[in-house]
Amino acid sequence: MMVSKSDLRFMSKAIDLSIENVKQGGGPFGAVIVKNGKIVASGVNRVTANNDPTAHAEVNAIRKACKKLKTFDLSDCVIYTSCEPCPMCLGAIYWAHIGHIYYGNTKDDAKKIGFDDSFIYSELEMRKEDRKLNTTQLLSDEAIQVFEKWDSFENKTKY
Numbered sequence: 567m568m569v570s571k572s573d574l575r576f577m578s579k580a581i582d583l584s585i586e587n588v589k590q591g592g593g594p595f596g597a598v599i600v601k602n603g604k605i606v607a608s609g610v611n612r613v614t615a616n617n618d619p620t621a622h623a624e625v626n627a628i629r630k631a632c633k634k635l636k637t638f639d640l641s642d643c644v645i646y647t648s649c650e651p652c653p654m655c656l657g658a659i660y661w662a663h664i665g666h667i668y669y670g671n672t673k674d675d676a677k678k679i680g681f682d683d684s685f686i687y688s689e690l691e692m693r694k695e696d697r698k699l700n701t702t703q704l705l706s707d708e709a710i711q712v713f714e715k716w717d718s719f720e721n722k723t724k725y
Contacts, residue, residue, distance in 0.1 A: 576600055576646040577668055583610050584623070584648040591615070594679075597623040597647040599631040599640065599664070606643065607631035623647060624655035628662050638725055640664045649676050652683040653690070661725075 576598055583596025593611030600606065609626030613619055624647050632638055641663035649671040651659060659667060673683060689697050716722060 572603060573646070573668060576605065576644075577670060579605065579608070580623075580646045580648045581670055583608055587611060587623075593623075593681075595623040595648055597627040597645060599627050599643050599645050601631075601635070601640075601643045606634055620654065622652065622655050624651050625658050628658050628664075632662070638662065644668065649673070649681075652676075652681075653686045 580596045580598050583598070584594050585596075587596060587610035588594050592615055593613055595611040596608070597610075598605050598608045607627045607630035609623045609628075609630060611623045612621040612626060615621075624645060627645065627647075628640065631640055631643060639662070643662075643664050644666045645659060645664050646668045647655075648669070650669045650673045651667065652673070676682070677684060685698075689699070694701055
């Protein structure tokens with residue numbers, strides 16, 4: 567894949583955001599979402615500032631882009647992020663239908679400075695009963711009724 571000058575500029579912006587966030591006491595992560603060659607949203611890691619473990623740069627940028635564009639479907643957007651996305655952010659990127667990810671640092675680079683998400687990847691490959699996080703299914707007969715109603719609802723918005 568060819569990398570353009572614009573790609574480099576947008577990646578530089580994501581990195582600049584991560585640098586500025588570190589200066590302000592935040593985590594070393596920044597992201598920008600681009601549509602039609604223009605930045606529509608940006609985000610930085612605000613986990614400790616907001617006491618929110620989901621406040622990663624990519625998730626924050628996705629939330630802002632969806633709000634600004636008034637859609638949950640960002641399939642016509644690209645994300646530039648200072649680091650390869652963690653499993654949560656990768657999931658959010660998939661759910662937002664973003665078509666391409668450009669990243670700076672790798673997950674191995676992040677691991678070297680204490681941001682190790684490899685245990686999540688390995689946990690996902692395990693059987694539920696072998697994972698560190700205990701899970702128990704409850705009221706499945708009641709819960710499935712909601713899914714059945716959703717499945718038969720004609721005016722639902724698919725996503």
